[in-house]
Amino acid sequence: MSDSQVIVHGAEKAGHHEHPSYQRHHFETTAQQFDATNFAMWIFLLTEIMFFGGLFMAYLIFRNWYYPAFVEGSHQLSMFWGTMNTTVLIVSSFTMAMGVWCAEKKLKNGLVWSLILTFLLGLGFLGIKSIEWTEKVEKHHVPGFHYSIQAFTNPASDPEVYKEYHDNPLPPDMAAHTQVYFFLYFAMTGMHALHMVIGVGILAVMIFLARAGAYTNGHFTFVENFGLYWHFVDIIWIFLYPLLYLISRHT
Amino acid sequence: MSEPHAHDNAAAHGEDEHHIVSWRVYLAIVLILLAATGTTAAVSYVDLGIFNAVVALAIGVTKATLVVLFFMHVKYSTKLTKLTVASGIFTFLVLIGMTLADYITRAWGNW
Secondary structure, eight states: OOOOHHHHHHHHHHTTTOTTTTTTTTTTSHHHHHHHHHHHHHHHHHHHHHHHHHHHEEEHHHHHHHHHHHHHTTTTHHHHHEEEEEEEHHHHHHHHHHHHHHHTOOHHHHHHHHHHHHHHHHHHHHHHHHHHHHHHHHHHHHSTOOOOOHHHHHHGGGHHHHHHEEEOOOOOHEEEEHHHHHHHHHHHHHHHHHHHHHHHHHHHHHHHHTTTTTTTOHHHHHOOOOOHHHHHHHHHHHHHHIIIIISSSSO | OOOOOOSSSTTTSTTTTTTOOOOOHHHHHHHHHHHHHHHHHHHHHSSOOTHHHHHHHHHHHHHHHHHHIIIIIIIGSSSHHHHHHHHHHHHHHHHHHHHHHHHHTTTTTTO
């Protein structure tokens, strides 16, 4: 709706005090209340863009500096799991969007089931992520004390990756810089996963409230704004997927 | 907008004048997003040199734009929301652009 419509609507309503119980008294209309809350959510998401932006910036600069290390580090990631997780997250964004639609249409069962599906897909994403992280731990590719550069100084020692990429051995100093790649890999996917954990936790509460009739009484602002959060987390992954998994496959 | 929105708004209710995006739009968008994911994964198996990164990021930007416009309803939002989102992306690009300009030009003239 346009701003002018809101003003006209407000003028029409001024003078009497009948409004839904969820409209707070300092707002002229529920539409104005919705827009104000929606605006606040977007401001929060802008701070999130800046936060993840710093990580993306670090990734771009270090990839330029230690290019061979980033290429061979990237070859350790699984295309299958990465693509699978992208798919899972996109479908979860769709089920979340359907949840918003059901809330707007006051369809209680539809909302509950949309939230449950989104919740399960979110857990599925985290499950796949944990499979990938476990492999990194087992191969000593977590930066720190037990880090192993063997797969990079002697790529043939890692036959599964070697048969796909035929990487050349890296000199020990460049091989050590693969730790920077994995540091950023864990920082970026870890911060993303933390956002997923928070989202899944909020979804669990929303499922119970929705079953009790919340959000389908015309007051769906919370579902709409949580949807914005969930889609934002999806967008972060939409960029992590090409940067971490795709762009270093040929070089 | 003075006239009502064309699609799926007949039964609009709750939060006053709120625009409801049709489930058909969501379904179309998710199918495009899944197709784009398949495309970008498939393209990564072809050696395009520097264009592997260009294509992957272009597809990523396209997917993100679709999510912002339709799943996040920016296409149907108030001018305030549109301006907020645009200024956020603009600021982000300025920060990225100026930082990269610094790092890329540091060695200029030193070889």
